[in-house]
Amino acid sequence: MTYAIIEIGGKQLWAEPGRFYDVERMEDESGTILELSQVLLINHEDTVTLGHPLIEGATVRAQVLEHRKARKVIVYKMQPKKKTRKKNGHRQLQTRLLIEAISLNGSVLAESAQWKLSDLIVEADEADTEADIDLTPPVESADV
Template sequence: MTYAIIETGGKQLRVEPGRFYDIELLHVDPDADYTVDKVLLVSHDDQVTVGQPFIEGATVEGTVMEHRRGKKVIVYKMKPKKKTRKKRGHRQEITRFMVNSISMNGSVIASAEAEEATAPVEVVAE
């Protein structure tokens, strides 16, 4: 199983090819390709490559699926005995990002198509 740890939006995220993730808003049109070059760690065939802080030449390619808003977060502030109350709500702007492949030094080491081909197939006996 191949995975990478990337940094985007000030957060670190473990990503695998063929899966989608909700990350901080990217200013890219939907259905456009996007490349993340801030790769901190890559694990492939039980070999782990760690960057200091980033791995040179490692990239994660993917497609921006859509832009959406996250769940509503309620912020409620109250001062006791002062009759002061503030209730505020906030919804974070997020981007749904589908990871297509993980590359190191220009060569693709894992892609969504390869993951689907090696996935076990269920056989239903009737």
């Protein structure tokens, strides 16, 4: 299992290729590909690379999927015996990122195996009939 620990939005995040994560709101548009260079640690095939504080030449490629709001948090303030009550709600703005690849010194250590819509469109143009199109994503072998 390959993973990286990155710093984004002032927080540290355990990132694996093919998974999505909700982080603090970013100004990038949906569909934008980001190269995150604040990599603190990389674990690849039982080899751990640790930075002081960052790893030189390490990047994590991520795609911005969407901008959204988190679940509502209710803030309720009350002063007993004073008939004072105040109820507020807050929804934090978030950006959902899909981690596509982890690379070190230009070589890709791990990449997402998920299929992409653009690959299906090209495949559909080349196919003669709808029955020739395979819509199932590739399956990784599970080491149990």
